């Protein structure tokens with residue numbers, strides 16, 4: 001099993017499948033090293049910090065894995081006030097973060113004009129880059145948020161297996177192709193666009209993971225988040241996982257290993273994208289989950305700035321890392337993790353190099369952009 005950039009399509013799938021299945025410690029060391037070297041060459045040593053604010057846990061959706069799904073009546077719902085969110089933004093500035101991530105469920109009472117006003121206010125009071133993670137929004141809303149000054153949009157496709165996607169998203173407004181069309185829309189609006197998937201969902205196979213990696217290339221994403229699935233007891237997937245199929249990993253250690261392997265392969269395939277060390281990875285392994293992700297390709301961390309009394313209620317999976325942490329202590333711990341890993345703390349917006357190279361120039365039309373990047377896509381080396 002070797003790293004060969006000129007592999008043909010069929011060989012490349014075998015390449016990814018082989019790596020996903022390997023347990024040989026010597027080979028795994030090679031994989032981590034290849035990912036780390038690719039990361040260094042592709043995006044450098046800086047780890048960019050994004051302040052995360054979970055602005056509302058209301059959601060109209062019923063994703064079978066998520067603790068804040070609409071049907072979970074045990075969820076204590078909240079929606080932050082504008083001035084509370086601004087406080088968090090100012091905290092991000094104090095900590096030296098360049099980006100604020102505004103995340104929420106699909107909250108129907110969060111009007112377009114409210115979000116637009118929020119973006120205007122944050123842009124007026126700070127020089128933060130704004131990432132939105134507000135789920136599936138209409139094209140009109142996406143356009144209005146972008147015009148108001150939002151810089152990035154993040155929305156995972158969760159799994160590229162259409163059948164599994166439909167099982168996991170009952171009564172959803174859209175199916176996987178609809179979600180993908182929204183990601184395309186975000187790109188055409190000029191957003192730096194991110195997506196990603198969950199790892200080790202019941203019913204997910206190695207082939208699905210391979211296809212997830214392939215889809216990321218087809219979509220030409222600028223940033224990609226991969227997180228292990230963590231069962232929540234108040235969800236269909238937590239209560240009846242057997243209905244969805246077997247899991248690839250037998251325990252959290254294997255699950256972490258699989259997440260690291262997928263992250264390493266992601267980095268090797270796409271050297272210039274931004275990859276966060278996800279909160280789900282830190283939850284699975286509170287001791288050194290984040291550090292491990294930094295060593296296998298990640299270059300972004302998202303410290304949680306949500307006030308603690310709200311943070312606990314953003315309960316998408318149990319035991320979420322940092323749910324009770326003091327914000328300042330957490331900030332210091334993250335700086336320590338970065339330094340212990342021999343890395344530097346990023347400054348400024350920390351925009352994805354993939355975005356800077358391919359889509360940042362506002363003079364480009366979408367068509368020109370797409371045709372240029374598809375020739376350059378590192379994915380074509382493998383698929």
Ligand code: 5AD
Nearest residue numbers: 065066156228229230232280316317
């Ligand atoms: N385990 C891991 N990740 C989850 N998410 C939602 N529920 C879970 C869970 N039980 C992730 C999804 C979603 C993001 C907001 O959180 O990938 O996109």
Ligand code: SF4
Nearest residue numbers: 059061063066069105
């Ligand atoms: Fe809502 Fe997102 Fe949870 Fe689905 S994953 S129920 S869209 S918050």
